[in-house]
Amino acid sequence: MTYFFTDQEKLQYQNNGYVLRESQFSSSEIDIFRKVFESTVLKALEISKAGKEYFLDKKRFVDIDYLTLQYEPEPNDSFLRVIEPAHSLNSDLDNIIADRRLTDPIKSILSIGEVSLWTDKLNLKRPQIGSGFGWHQDSPYWIHDSEDVDSLPNVYICLDNANESNGCFSVIKGSHKQGCLPGTFDNSQLGGFYTDKDSFNIDDSVDLEAAEGSLIFFNQHIVHGSKPNLSNQERRAYIVTYQPENRAMLKSGKIKNI
Numbered sequence: 001m002t003y004f005f006t007d008q009e010k011l012q013y014q015n016n017g018y019v020l021r022e023s024q025f026s027s028s029e030i031d032i033f034r035k036v037f038e039s040t041v042l043k044a045l046e047i048s049k050a051g052k053e054y055f056l057d058k059k060r061f062v063d064i065d066y067l068t069l070q071y072e073p074e075p076n077d078s079f080l081r082v083i084e085p086a087h088s089l090n091s092d093l094d095n096i097i098a099d100r101r102l103t104d105p106i107k108s109i110l111s112i113g114e115v116s117l118w119t120d121k122l123n124l125k126r127p128q129i130g131s132g133f134g135w136h137q138d139s140p141y142w143i144h145d146s147e148d149v150d151s152l153p154n155v156y157i158c159l160d161n162a163n164e165s166n167g168c169f170s171v172i173k174g175s176h177k178q179g180c181l182p183g184t185f186d187n188s189q190l191g192g193f194y195t196d197k198d199s200f201n202i203d204d205s206v207d208l209e210a211a212e213g214s215l216i217f218f219n220q221h222i223v224h225g226s227k228p229n230l231s232n233q234e235r236r237a238y239i240v241t242y243q244p245e246n247r248a249m250l251k252s253g254k255i256k257n258i
C-alpha cells in the first residue's frame with residue numbers, strides 16, 4: 001500500500017499550500033498515539049526540573065541539551081505548550097515519524113525517494129488553558145539553520161477532533177507563494193517571528209476543522225496559527241517536518257534518515 005499524493009493533491013498543495021487528508025489513522029491507532037503523547041509529556045515535565053529556564057516576552061521556556069520545552073503563559077505556566085524535538089524523549093515516536101501515511105505524501109511534495117527528519121513538535125492545547133498561536137510562518141525560524149528552507153514540508157497529525165472552539169489549525173490559503181514575509185516590528189523579543197498583518201489577506205484564512213486521525217500537510221512558508229482552546233476538549237497535535245535524506249536535524253545537528 002502506498003500513500004503518495006494524487007496529481008490533484010499535488011496541484012492543491014502547490015496552489016493552496018496545504019492538503020487535508022481525513023481518516024488516515026483509526027481510533028485505536030490514535031488511542032495509542034495519545035498514550036505515547038502523554039507519556040512524553042510526563043517525561044518532559046520530569047526532566048524539566050534539571051533544565052535551564054528562561055523567559056521571552058514573559059513566556060517560560062526550559063532547555064535541556066537541545067530539547068526545548070515551552071510553557072503556557074502565567075498563570076498557567078506549569079502546563080506545557082510545546083515539546084521540540086519530541087522524538088528525543090520517546091523512541092515510540094519513531095514509528096509515527098516513519099509511517100508511510102506521513103512520508104509518502106512528503107516524498108510527493110519534495111519529488112524525491114528518501115527523506116530525513118528536520119524536527120518534530122508535540123503541541124498541547126489543554127482544555128480552557130491552551131493558548132493560541134499568532135499568525136506566523138515556520139520558515140523565518142529555520143532560515144538561519146537550514147541549508148534549504150524551501151525543502152521543509154510539515155505534516156500535522158490531529159490527535160483530537162479539532163474545531164474552532166478548541167483551537168483548530170488555521171492557514172492563510174496561498175500565502176506560501178510569497179516566501180519569507182516580514183515580521184512584526186513591535187520591539188518585543190519574539191515579535192519578529194509573527195507575520196506582519198499587512199503582508200497577507202486575512203480574508204484568505206481557512207479554519208481546518210478536522211477529526212482525530214486526520215493529517216494536514218502544509219508548506220513551511222504558509223502563514224498559519226490557531227485560536228486558544230476555550231472548550232472542555234483536548235486539542236493535541238504532533239507536527240513532523242522532513243527534508244531530503246542525509247541532512248542534519250535542527251538543533252542536534254545529527255542526521256536521522258527515515
Ligand SMILES: O=C(O)CCC(=O)C(=O)O
Pocket residue numbers: 121123133138167168169170224225226237239
Ligand atoms: O498547533 C497549532 O495550532 C499551531 C502550531 C504552530 O503554528 C507551530 O507549531 O508552528
